[in-house]
Amino acid sequence: MLLALAWKNIWRNKNRSLIVVLAIAFGLWGGLFSGGLMVSMGESMVNSAIDRDLAHIQIHNPRYDENNDIKQFIPDPEKVFAVLKKEPDILAFSARTRFLGMASSATSSYPVHITGIDPEQEKKVTTLSEKIIEGDYFVTEHGISIVIGKKLAKRLKLRLHSKMVLGFEGLNGDLINIACRVVGIYKTESSMFDEMNVFLNQKYLFDVLDTQPIYHEIAIRSPNAEVVAALTLKLKKQFPALKVESWKERAPEIAFISDLMIQYTYLFLVFILFAVLFGITNTMLMSVIDRIRELGMLIAIGMKRVKIFSMILLETLLLSFTGGLLGIILGMGTIAIFSHVGINLSVFEASLESFGSSSILYPVLPAEMYVILTILIVATANIAALMPAWKAIRLEPAKAIRSY
């Protein structure tokens, strides 16, 4: 009955309550939707990086990261491969020969990461093969074939089938220059990656370097992202002499930005709730002032002040929940629709690419965010109820009954 009374009380002044309900609902709707966009941008950055190059786990020689030196390859790689092949949580792995070099065309030069890959193995780990926008993925062979990014092609004024020269230091310290033919131009979500990475079939590199196969990086793909942390730990124990890193350890900045997007969304929602808190307080305060005589009567006939407090609290909770629920439903619905159809932000493509994010975003919010948001709404309602409820319980019944 107290619940029924509280519910009926909030609808005494329909316009006033409706304004607050809509303020909460639209505030949360906007907050959730923009939060969904931010989180999806973070996820897009993570997924793009994993799919593009990072994979779930990477293994290196511990000294490789000092200066990406060609001599810091993984010792005894066959033993590592043997272990990886037996691991059930590994979908595929790609052993890469990777070092720094200089890419030159007739007009310009640019420092790049030269990556020798086994095209078929790489296909199982990353989506490079799907990002080819001109030419093909090591199908056409013209001498030493190379696949370069669109941004680099633009910088060096290269086109498909153009010739370019890669210069790098050999294993014995000699400077090596090789002429390559551009067979494919790729474009990923990150223009920076496209500018700084070139890919060759690693068999050419072994020939040029006159060496047995050497590998600097093993990129591992797991079928289940949930097991990456445990799998990383397991591989760390199995290869104590090597540097085994999860994608989060390898690219902490991407993991940080992704987490930051979620934190920002929370902060954004807290600000929205903080703003509506004043609206709720004002509405409830007006509601209490409108009912001073009635509240005085309730105290007079024997309603304890704690019950009066509970009633005002309940009214505030119901008012906030109505708005909150409406906002959550609108937010969830909008996110659900756009998570399927996507939002095309190609107008901002250049900016998004510089962050490594796709220009088509699929808004998404973690389920726990809705739970935390519900808790935040309850907390907001409780805070908003304090002043009106305090005013109500401090009424002196004899005076209140005789007020206007």
Next chain:
Amino acid sequence: MALIEIEHLDKIYNTTAVPVKALNDVTLQFERGEFTSVVGPSGSGKTTFLNMVGGLDRPTKGKIVIDGTNLAELKGSKLVEFRLHHIGFVFQAFNLIPVFTALENVEFIMLLQGISKEERQKRAIELLEAVGLGDRIHSRPGQLSGGQQQRVAVARALASKPEFVLADEPTANLDSKSAEDLLTLMEELNREYQTTFIFSTHDPRVIKRARRIVTLCDGKVEKDETV
């Protein structure tokens, strides 16, 4: 022992520059089953007196003992609890909960007493029938006339089975017919259930029906006569 014993009651208001003595050495006793009218001109202290007896305000001096309980000894929620179980109130402006039906208004006080839903519904219907509103139990206050609203207020006052009912100018907002009907009803309830009624008024129709009339003037008991 009398139901209500009032000894040397003073109430001084210090809200203005000059303190106002609203009650001055009031000593009275009320027995069970009384039908008493407290009369006097405006400002004589009638409402202040009812507020003191109803435990809605504290006296500056003096003692009020109701059925053996000294009101001064009851603090905070104990006093509220005492009012809930021992005192019924009928207000001049009816003061019903506008969003509740007549039935819910009468039920609500029993809810506060912790009475089960079945019992409070049964009693609320009985009381509304007793006050002649058996066919309007689902009407909201806004759908009832002033007289009908005050009848609901009387039913609500009786729902908690109080020792006595305090009515502050209950007919002030009613037309003659409604006022007469209400007084007849209160008389019947007083006779039938031995409910004690104490009401403040300056309405001659009410004064005429009272069996005891206490006249206040400038906060003092000027006359106390049994009719």
